[in-house]
Amino acid sequence: MNLGLGAPLQGPVRTKIQVPSGVVLLTDRRVARGGLVRVVAAAVAGGVRWVVLRERDLPRVERLALAVELRSILTEVGGTLLVAGPDPLLGDKPGRPASAEKAGSRTWAGATGTGSSLTALHLSAAGPYPPPPADLVGRSCHDPAELRRLTTEDYVTLSPVFPTRTKPGYGPPLLAAGLAELIRLSPVPALALGGIETPDQVHACVQAGATGVAVLGAIMRAHDPQQTASSLTARSGHGRPQPPTATTEPQTKHEDMP
Structure with a gap:
């Protein structure tokens, strides 16, 4: 699959930060068997250490309470909760941290693996650009043009x-070859996403260069989410080792691109 990618994009020199892997x-609470919190807890018991909280249709107060509960589960194993969207869900108002009592503890095991106070966000390809200030920021991308828009992710x-x-008809699928080409272009580590349901698919994505895989339906819909998570994690190798990303003053990663 030739995407016409050209040379890999070059990013700024950044201080080391651990990015999602494995x-x-x-x-997705709508498809979670037995309740979202139960499924997340089972997945964590099966080896998952990174969770992206979506549920963006919930009222903020309910989503904040859910974030507190999921962070508590992940803290016990040194995991990290990423929040979909620009609001880190750490305070009473969007973008404003709360006290530890109100937020359920702003300090949790995070990007350094040592229990840091951090904000961790995952943003859509639609924006905002540049990302809001945060300790760890991810972005959904689907093609070379979206990769070229990256700034400080x-x-x-x-x-x-x-x-x-989860999204029938969404595509066309990259497959392993297309994934490998986009990974070659990306200036930052990449997770594979979409239709990943089997250990062999996980392995194929890691072999293509992904630092890990993002999974929704395979675990959310599973009769035994712990076993499913365990079997998928076993083939992930916790992701192929990649150079850590780092931060300096915000700047584009694409200044040298045509």
């Missing part, structure tokens, strides 16, 4: 890799 779980998801039940 199996990253995306939430730390990682990306690339999708759809395979046909997906």
Whole structure:
């Protein structure tokens, strides 16, 4: 699959920060068997250490309470909760941190793996650009043009890799070859996303160069989410090792691109 990518994009020199790897779980309470919190807890028991909280249709107060509960689960294993959208869900008002008592503790095991106070966001390809200030920022991308828009992001998801039940008709799928080409272009580590349901698919994505895979339906819909998470994580190798990203003053990663 030739996407006409050209040379890899070059990013600024950045201080080291751990980015998502292995199996990253995306939430969807509508399809979670037995309840979203139960499924996340089971997935964490099965080896998942990164969770992206979606549920953007919920009222903010409900979404904040859910974030507190999921962070508590992840803290116990040194995991990290990423929040979809520009609001980190750490305070009473969008973008404003709350006290530890109100937020359920702003300090949780995070990007350094040592229990840091951080904000971790995952943003859509639609924006905002540049990302709001945060300790860790990911971006959903689907093609070379979207990769060229990256500025200070730390990682990306690339999708759809395979046909997906969550978004039927969404595509066309990249497949392993197309994924590898986009990863070659990306200036930051990449997670594979879309239709990843089997251990062999996880392995194929890692072999293509992904630092990990983002999974929704395979775990959310599973009769045994712990076992499913365990089997997928076992083939992820916690992602192929990649150079850590880093931060300086915000700047584009694409100043030398035509």
